[in-house]
Structure formats: structure tokens, C-alpha cells
Amino acid sequence: MMDMHDVTHLPMVSPDLVLHGALGGPWTIARISPQLDALLGHTVSPGTMVERALSGVRPQLIPLVEEVLSSRQSLQNIPLEFPDGQRFVGAFADGGLSNDYRTHSVEVFLQQVSAGEGDEEAFHNLVGRSVAMQEVFRKIRLYAASDAAVVITGETGTGKELVARAIHEESERRLGPYIALNCSAISEDLLESELFGHEKGAFTGAIRSHRGRFERANGGSLFLDEIGDMPLHTQTRLLRVLEERQVEPVGSERVLPIDVRIICATNVGLEKAVGQNRFRSDLYHRISVLRIHLPPLRERRDDIPLLVKRFLRRFSDSYGRSVERLTPEAMELLQSYLWPGNIRELRNVMERVFVENHAPVIGARAFSEWVRERQNFVQNRWEESPPREEPALITPYDPAPRPATMTLKPAEELTEQAIRRAYEECDGNISAAARRLGIHRATLYRHLKKLNLDRDDLG
Structure with a gap:
């Protein structure tokens, strides 16, 4: 870490922070550098819980530490902001098993940055220099390399659709179609037809065949906005489509294979909706493999x-x-x-x-x-x-x-x-x-x- 009173860099062979813990379990501070201890303004003893000693750091450290263990890869150039406003770029590395062989060790290296240094102001029409938005940008790049389903959470007006499009444009599917559908903007009677398509004569008013959003998004990405408002019977059909990777248009006997990445967004708590039986728990687990949270303004x-x-x-x-x-x-x-x-x-x-x-x-x-x-x-x-x-x-x-x-x-x-x-x-x-x-x-x-x-x- 850069000395608070000097512009010289300390050798990066010595981590500023060593954390011990396990996936899904508590994490404690095993070692902390004198510079970081002085920055925090109070002495941090070995064995102190991370949530207690570093609760004001943004983004939170534990998800980053667990990402190192789950991915078995180091994290580089992670923007971090401490409670007093000082900003750092962090590197997280797997330190192997701890000395007692009971927990894992993750080493954190910090380098202080001046205001605006190393920040990215705009990314795929998303604007932000704050640590919170830098973390969003990082996750977009990280998740773009995967085909797993993504749920984007955040209040209305925070730019969730921009994040969805950025994931698509950063991914290998960027040459394929990007199709969006607002689940709350279409009546329940027409939602299944919009999603899965229908054949001519499938219902009153179906005067011609209609290609659904899944079929139109084949080879690309499908963004389902406000998925928390989707009716339960439509959720059942959606779950089947996601599991079987094929869609059957309304009123049709033919089955169409699909290759679509699902990106969802919601401004309501899906966990709460599951608890209230307004959202299927199996669908929740199917779509929330990866998550990005957009902070309010x-x-x-x-x-x-x-x-x-x-x-x-x-x-x-x-x-x-x-x-x-x-x-x-x-x-x-x-x-x-x-x-x-x-x-x-x-x-x-x-x-x-x-x-x-x-x-x-x-x-x-x-x-x-x-x-x-x-x-x-x-x-x-x-x-x-x-x-x-x-x-x-x-x-x-x-x-x-x-x-x-x-x-x-x-x-x-x-x-x-x-x-x-x-x-x-x-x-x-x-x-x-x-x-x-x-x-x-x-x-x-x-x-x-x-x-x-x-x-x-x-x-």
C-alpha cells in the first residue's frame, strides 16, 4: 500500500491484509499492515471479524474474497473506497490454506490512487466514476464471458436495461440479436404469445402466425425486464423453456430448439416474492445464477x-x-x-x-x-x-x-x-x-x- 505520508510504493511482496475463512462462512483478519491499521484510525487485532473492522469499505470485501476462492483466480485492479473517502486499487490473491489447515487464506494488496486516477467514466452508455459503478463495470466484463443467466437488481430509473445491453455487447453473442421485453407492460393474455409465439388461429384474433421473443433472440440475448411481475402460469412455461432449451409456440405442435442467454431485471425483491408465493422458487434459482446490483443515484x-x-x-x-x-x-x-x-x-x-x-x-x-x-x-x-x-x-x-x-x-x-x-x-x-x-x-x-x-x- 502507498504510504499515507509518502509517494513511494512499498514492495508488493507483503500484503496489506490477510484474511482467513471459508466459502459461506465467517472471515477474520489474520494480519494487517501498519499503514492500513493507521488509515482505519483504530487498532485491529488478529481474529477480528471482517464485517466489524472493515464494514465501511465499498464494495464489500467478503464477496470479492469468496470470488477468488470459487473461481480459483486472482482479482486485479479492483477499485475500493474506505469510509474516510480515500480510494485504492486492490489485488486479491489466493494464499492457500491457513497455517492450521482449517481455513483458506486470501491476501489483499492495496495501492492508493489520486482522485480520478484509473477511473472509467463511461462504459456502454453507463456513466460513473464512483466505486459502486466501477464494480458494476467489472461484473459486466466478468459475466459477459459466461452464458449463465443474470439478474440485475435496482430501483426504477437506475439503468438496468443499459446494463443488460452492455453484457450482450461485451459477450461473444454481440453479433446475434438483442431482444427486450417488459413483462409488466403486456397483459397476461398476450405475454405468453409474446414470449413463445403463436400459430395462426391459436386463439381469437390470431389471424397470422407470430414469432415469439425467444425465437427472435435465437443466437443472442433475451432481456426480460420487471420479471418479478410475471404471472405464475407464465413462470411455469418459462422454467420449462429454460430447462429444455426449446420452445413450443401457442397452438403449435412443433418444438423449436433455441440458443438464448437470459438476462433479467427487477426492482422488487425476488426473495420476498418467493416467500409470498408470487414467484416460483425453482425459477428464481434458475435465473439468479449471476447478480448485478445497480446502486440508486x-x-x-x-x-x-x-x-x-x-x-x-x-x-x-x-x-x-x-x-x-x-x-x-x-x-x-x-x-x-x-x-x-x-x-x-x-x-x-x-x-x-x-x-x-x-x-x-x-x-x-x-x-x-x-x-x-x-x-x-x-x-x-x-x-x-x-x-x-x-x-x-x-x-x-x-x-x-x-x-x-x-x-x-x-x-x-x-x-x-x-x-x-x-x-x-x-x-x-x-x-x-x-x-x-x-x-x-x-x-x-x-x-x-x-x-x-x-x-x-x-x-
Whole structure:
């Protein structure tokens, strides 16, 4: 590990962390380097449980350690983030049996990285520099080499379909078809026909034969979104197709062999659905061989500037005009919001302010109407809902304090004092002052006229 007070590297022959344990069992710390011990801020004794001593490390260490044992391969260049925000690249290696021959040993080597170093900002239209997204990128590459079924979990709007397409495009099936189906967007009566196809006359309205999604995805990948909403009788047929690797269209006596990789996504807990008898346990085990979890946007706020930059570039191309950036106050406003709608909500908000504002820089004031709408929505929602112990995800802001300069008053309440302050901070540049206030220059002149002021009065 790199010395916290030096830029030289220690020899990599000595691991920073040695863990002892077994697959599915507890893991303990057998040895820890002095540098890592100092970084944690408290002494870690041999035999301490990993969950206790390193619970704040992201991604969690135990799944990575067990991956080394199950795959019998080392892991390299794994981004890790410690609770104090320091970031490392980790290497995990199988250390063989422990000295007592009762457990396995896994060695962890760490190298500190500076902010942004070694990070990948975009991957198959997925954007993120955070450790959580770097782990998603790693798993996409890892799972693309397999034909095993994948389940992608995450809240609505986190980009699960982008992950599914990335797995397909990284795999050897990328030259084959990629077919997607939202299981909750099609009625129960038509879902089986869409999945498996039907013959002409199979049911009322079947005036011609129809190739199902499985047949169309042959040789490629089939993405089943919102699979947790699939009816039980359709789950039964799906399980049979996956086990026999052949499909029988509705109303047909012919059987079609298929070669399809299944990628599923859900925003509901499949384990809970199994417990409630809403999802077949045998199908659950059949499709959840591999899993990727997409974190909500509120858990990866450092990625918001990257997403905003991409959206501004996209909207500039679409609308034929350029918006360079957001002011620091506007960006901090977005990063303080909890984003219950995740990336989809962020995209919609950014398009709204892009359309409503024609200044090259968008300030915090441009979001004032949206902020009021969210606050009113939350207030009405709370009034209609019974009390709850935990805050609703729709809560617009977290408790983090914001700068005193971030005042989101309506434009009609723009004060002379605020205008003078912006004008002085911009050294008498009226255009820069307007951008700082988050309004167009012409709008600023209208406010000056309303206040019976001219540019000379501001000086």
C-alpha cells in the first residue's frame, strides 16, 4: 500500500491484509499492515471479524474474497473506497490454506490512487466514476464471458436495461440479436404469445402466425425486464423453456430448439416474492445464477456532475444550442437531492431547465420552480400518508447544509441586494452577473428597470 505520508510504493511482496475463512462462512483478519491499521484510525487485532473492522469499505470485501476462492483466480485492479473517502486499487490473491489447515487464506494488496486516477467514466452508455459503478463495470466484463443467466437488481430509473445491453455487447453473442421485453407492460393474455409465439388461429384474433421473443433472440440475448411481475402460469412455461432449451409456440405442435442467454431485471425483491408465493422458487434459482446490483443515484452522488455533463452535451446536440455548465451552487443543489426517480428523474429535470433557460450557464435559480413543486409534492404526500419511523425516499433534501448564497427565491423576488452582490462578485460584468443569478441578461435588465436602477447605479 502507498504510504499515507509518502509517494513511494512499498514492495508488493507483503500484503496489506490477510484474511482467513471459508466459502459461506465467517472471515477474520489474520494480519494487517501498519499503514492500513493507521488509515482505519483504530487498532485491529488478529481474529477480528471482517464485517466489524472493515464494514465501511465499498464494495464489500467478503464477496470479492469468496470470488477468488470459487473461481480459483486472482482479482486485479479492483477499485475500493474506505469510509474516510480515500480510494485504492486492490489485488486479491489466493494464499492457500491457513497455517492450521482449517481455513483458506486470501491476501489483499492495496495501492492508493489520486482522485480520478484509473477511473472509467463511461462504459456502454453507463456513466460513473464512483466505486459502486466501477464494480458494476467489472461484473459486466466478468459475466459477459459466461452464458449463465443474470439478474440485475435496482430501483426504477437506475439503468438496468443499459446494463443488460452492455453484457450482450461485451459477450461473444454481440453479433446475434438483442431482444427486450417488459413483462409488466403486456397483459397476461398476450405475454405468453409474446414470449413463445403463436400459430395462426391459436386463439381469437390470431389471424397470422407470430414469432415469439425467444425465437427472435435465437443466437443472442433475451432481456426480460420487471420479471418479478410475471404471472405464475407464465413462470411455469418459462422454467420449462429454460430447462429444455426449446420452445413450443401457442397452438403449435412443433418444438423449436433455441440458443438464448437470459438476462433479467427487477426492482422488487425476488426473495420476498418467493416467500409470498408470487414467484416460483425453482425459477428464481434458475435465473439468479449471476447478480448485478445497480446502486440508486443517492448512493453515488459523486457521479452526478458526470451525468449532468453528458445530459447537457446531449441536449445541446438535440436543441442546436450550447449550454456550457451549471454553476457550483446549482450542482450542489442537485447533489443534495435524494433522487427517488434516480437517473431518469435527473435527465428529465435537466431537460426541463435546458428548455426553460437560454443562458450558457445554468444557475441554482433555474431550479427554483422545480424545487417548489417537489416540496409541495412531499408536503401533500406526507399529509395523506400515516406517520412512519423512517423518512420517505421522496424527501427532497438530505440534512447536509448548503451555502448561504444558495437562495432559491422566485425570479420576481430577486432583490436589489442580490443583484448588487452578483454584480460586484463578477467585477462589473453584467453578463457574468446574470449567469451567477441563473437568469438571462435580458431578464436581469428587466429587473433593473423594475427596481428603477441602471448599470451605473450598481457601480
